[in-house]
Each structure stands twice: as structure tokens, then as C-alpha cells.
Amino acid sequence: KRHKFWETQPVGQFKDMGDTSLPEGPIEPPTPLSEVKQEPYNLPNPYEWITCDMDSEEMCNEVYNLLTNNYVEDDENMFRFNYSMGFLRWALRPPGYFRNWHIGVRVKSSKKLVAFITGVPARIRVRDTVVYMAEINFLCVHKKLRSKRLAPVMIKEVTRRVHFENMWQAAYTAGVVLPTPISTCQYWHRSLNPKKLIDVGFSRLGARMTMSRTIKLYKLPDSTVTPGFRKMESHDVPAVTRLLRNYLSQFLVAPDFDENDVEHWLLPRENVVDSYLVESPETHEITDFCSFYTLPSSILGNQNYNTLKAAYSYYNVSTKTPLLQLMNDALIVAKQNDYDVFNALDVMQNESFLKDLKFGPGDGKLHYYLYNYRINHVLRPSELGLVLL
Numbered sequence: 058k059r060h061k062f063w064e065t066q067p068v069g070q071f072k073d074m075g076d077t078s079l080p081e082g083p084i085e086p087p088t089p090l091s092e093v094k095q096e097p098y099n100l101p102n103p104y105e106w107i108t109c110d111m112d113s114e115e116m117c118n119e120v121y122n123l124l125t126n127n128y129v130e131d132d133e134n135m136f137r138f139n140y141s142m143g144f145l146r147w148a149l150r151p152p153g154y155f156r157n158w159h160i161g162v163r164v165k166s167s168k169k170l171v172a173f174i175t176g177v178p179a180r181i182r183v184r185d186t187v188v189y190m191a192e193i194n195f196l197c198v199h200k201k202l203r204s205k206r207l208a209p210v211m212i213k214e215v216t217r218r219v220h221f222e223n224m225w226q227a228a229y230t231a232g233v234v235l236p237t238p239i240s241t242c243q244y245w246h247r248s249l250n251p252k253k254l255i256d257v258g259f260s261r262l263g264a265r266m267t268m269s270r271t272i273k274l275y276k277l278p279d280s281t282v283t284p285g286f287r288k289m290e291s292h293d294v295p296a297v298t299r300l301l302r303n304y305l306s307q308f309l310v311a312p313d314f315d316e317n318d319v320e321h322w323l324l325p326r327e328n329v330v331d332s333y334l335v336e337s338p339e340t341h342e343i344t345d346f347c348s349f350y351t352l353p354s355s356i357l358g359n360q361n362y363n364t365l366k367a368a369y370s371y372y373n374v375s376t377k378t379p380l381l382q383l384m385n386d387a388l389i390v391a392k393q394n395d396y397d398v399f400n401a402l403d404v405m406q407n408e409s410f411l412k413d414l415k416f417g418p419g420d421g422k423l424h425y426y427l428y429n430y431r432i433n434h435v436l437r438p439s440e441l442g443l444v445l446l
């Protein structure tokens with residue numbers, strides 16, 4: 058398949074796969090900042106660049122509407138991600154964020170927002186090297202402007218703005234295959250509301266299964282079982298940071314979280330991110346941690362339902378409580394809060410609980426990518442300690 062744009066980019070190329078003579082690390086050296094292109098890339102005439110100030114209620118609402126109507130759908134067009142405004146503000150304003158990495162394209166005449174792409178700064182460890190990277194996300198072109206080669210311009214523009222801040226690497230995920238994945242992961246789904254999932258056509262009644270038998274199969278206890286299991290609070294940040302840094306050190310690619318990062322990414326925010334921990338009733342030591350983020354989806358073309366309430370497994374650490382029991386408590390909390398489904402990738406140690414907790418494999422794959430950084434061997438999902446939103 059000809060990738061006319063991606064073949065021009067400093068990414069692992071398909072033709073180089075298997076060539077382990079190429080050194081791991083940056084593919085291209087940094088450009089002297091004086092040589093970074095000063096002005097934005099040219100857009101087709103009717104359009105102009107706009108920096109999207111996510112603090113502005115009006116602008117954030119415009120971004121929300123663009124994504125609600127034009128962002129990612131599954132292959133069967135059953136669902137479309139419906140990131141909330143609170144979620145977008147959380148995802149796009151981490152410590153050290155750059156407002157001008159929130160990039161919109163709008164129609165000059167009508168001022169209508171028709172495309173979007175974002176970056177946020179992150180410190181990602183690759184093996185033993187911590188690399189300052191941009192995490193790129195929310196690339197979206199309005200349905201009416203597809204297949205006009207707008208995406209490459211948006212990607213070049215966000216690249217230019219990241220270079221401006223003297224950063225030369227990026228990380229991103231996609232459901233599509235591009236040059237070249239560093240890992241390919243699978244989504245797994247745990248029904249919490251099987252009746253709704255069957256009604257929308259995602260799940261089907263098993264052979265020789267009645268609806269009531271199916272509901273019973275997925276039934277969960279009304280309350281969590283682990284002594285000391287509670288919501289994370291602000292004063293837990295130092296302990297959770299220690300626990301998480303230690304846990305993530307085992308993976309080949311993982312975020313290098315400090316306390317500021319943990320405070321932003323993991324302190325609970327209603328309807329955005331939930332975090333729980335186990336505080337030993339005897340020693341008051343924090344021994345385990347689990348978290349999930351809230352990403353609803355629009356249900357496309359169903360008479361009875363408009364929205365799917367989905368929880369997505371985020372970062373989980375078990376040092377005393379078995380991971381199976383910890384994650385079952387996460388399922389119980391999700392069910393208590395009316396989630397319809399709990400989703401998880403097969404990254405980190407998730408494979409150890411997926412089947413036992415009645416997750417089923419999805420048909421969607423998620424490919425992980427690094428920009429301008431070569432890794433010579435494709436990572437197994439269990440070697441990945443990174444979850445992007």
C-alpha cells in the first residue's frame with residue numbers, strides 16, 4: 058500500500074522492517090530552532106488555522122461538537138466516541154501543556170470549525186531512556202472534507218509547533234495500520250449491562266442462552282470485597298506515585314510519571330477518571346491501585362438508546378491484592394455507577410484477568426506508534442505500559 062505522506066516522515070518504514078542494523082533511537086536529529094519553519098503550513102484557500110482555547114466555553118463546545126459528529130466510529134458504524142467537554146479539558150491540559158498545540162481549522166467565511174488535531178507534552182521512557190514526547194490525539198476532519206489530503210497538513214502543522222518547543226518525538230495510537238506500529242493491541246469488553254449490549258446489536262444471545270441466564274452470567278456483587286478499598290484522594294498522590302513508578306518500570310515503553318503528573322492524570326474527576334486504592338487496614342500502607350476513565354459513545358441508529366456508558370481500564374497496580382480481585386472490585390464500582398461496559402486493552406498484565414473476569418475479545422485492534430524514534434523489535438502488548446486516551 059502506497060503511503061505517499063507517511064513515506065516522507067521519520068517513522069519506521071515497512072521496507073526497513075527486520076533490518077536490525079538500523080540503530081534504535083531518534084531517526085532524524087533535531088533541527089536548529091532557527092531553522093524550524095516560522096510560519097504555519099498553507100491550507101486550501103477557504104480555510105484558516107485557529108488555536109483552540111479549551112478554557113473558552115464556546116471554543117471547547119465547538120471542539121466537542123466537531124468530535125461528537127465526526128470523530129472515530131467502529132467498523133460497523135454502531136458507535137462513535139463521544140468525549141465530554143470535561144474529559145477534553147482534562148486530556149488537553151496536563152502539566153506543561155501548550156495552548157497552541159490545540160490546533161483547529163475553520164472556514165474563513167463562516168468561522169465553522171472543520172478539523173482538529175492536538176498534542177500534549179509527556180515524558181515517555183523507552184527502555185532506559187526517558188524521552189520528551191508529544192502525545193498526539195483527536196485528529197479529526199469533518200466528514201464532508203474527507204479524502205482531500207487535509208490530514209497530512211494537520212500532522213505537519215502540529216509537528217512544526219512541537220519542533221518549536223524543541224521536542225522531536227511523538228507517541229500516538231490509531232485503529233488504522235500506518236508505517237510502522239511498535240505494538241498492536243486488542244480491545245476486550247466486559248458486559249455490565251448485557252441486555253443493552255444485545256439490544257444495540259453489539260452482543261448476541263449465546264446459543265442455548267436465555268436473556269435471564271445471560272444477565273445472571275454477568276451479575277456482580279453489590280459491593281466491593283477488598284478490605285481497605287477506597288477512592289484515591291489528594292493526600293495519596295506521593296504513595297500512588299511511588300507505587301506506579303515502581304510498577305511501570307517493568308515495561309519497555311511507559312510514562313515517566315512524577316507527582317504532578319499523577320495528581321493530574323489520576324486524581325478522581327467526576328465522569329472523567331476514577332481511581333481507587335487499597336489502604337491496608339493494619340499498616341495503612343497503600344498496596345494496590347486501579348483506575349478507569351469514562352468515555353461514552355453515541356449509539357448510531359438504535360431506537361431505544363442514544364448513549365453507551367463505557368469505562369476504560371487505565372493504570373492498575375497490584376502488590377498485595379490479587380490483580381483478579383482488584384479488577385473485579387473495579388467492575389463492581391463501574392456497575393454501581395451504571396456503566397454499560399468495562400473495556401480494557403491487553404496491555405501490561407491485563408491478559409492475566411481478562412478471561413477469568415468474563416471479558417470478551419473485541420474485533421478492533423489498537424496500533425501504537427512512535428514518531429522519529431526507532432524500536433527494532435515489535436513489542437508484545439505485555440511489554441507496553443502506556444495507555445493513551
Ligand SMILES: CCCCCCCCCCCCCC(=O)CSCCNC(=O)CCNC(=O)[C@H](O)C(C)(C)COP(=O)(O)OP(=O)(O)OC[C@H]1O[C@@H](n2cnc3c(N)ncnc32)[C@H](O)[C@@H]1OP(=O)(O)O
Pocket residue numbers: 059060061062063064127128129130191193194195196197198199202203204205206207208209212215216219220224225226227228229230231232233235428429
Ligand atoms: C515531533 C512531533 C510529531 C507530531 C506528529 C506525530 C504523528 C501524528 C499522526 C496523527 C496521529 C493521530 C492520532 C489520533 O488522533 C487517534 S486515531 C483517530 C484518528 N481520527 C479519526 O479516525 C476520526 C475520523 N476520521 C477522520 O477524521 C479522518 O479520516 C482522518 C482525519 C483520520 C484522516 O483524514 P482523511 O480525510 O480520511 O484522509 P486525508 O486527509 O485524505 O489524508 C490521508 C492520509 O492520512 C493518513 N491517515 C489516515 N488516518 C490517519 C490517522 N488516524 N493517523 C495518522 N494518519 C492517518 C492516511 O494514511 C493518508 O496518508 P498516506 O497516503 O501516507 O497513507
Ligand SMILES: CCOC(=O)c1cnc2ccc(OC)cc2c1SCCC#N
Pocket residue numbers: 129130131132136137138232244245246254259354365367398400401419421
Ligand atoms: C461495547 C464495546 O465496544 C465499545 O465499548 C466501543 C464503544 N465505542 C466505540 C467508538 C468507536 C470505535 O472505533 C474503533 C470503537 C468503539 C467501541 S469498541 C473499541 C473501543 C473499545 N473498547
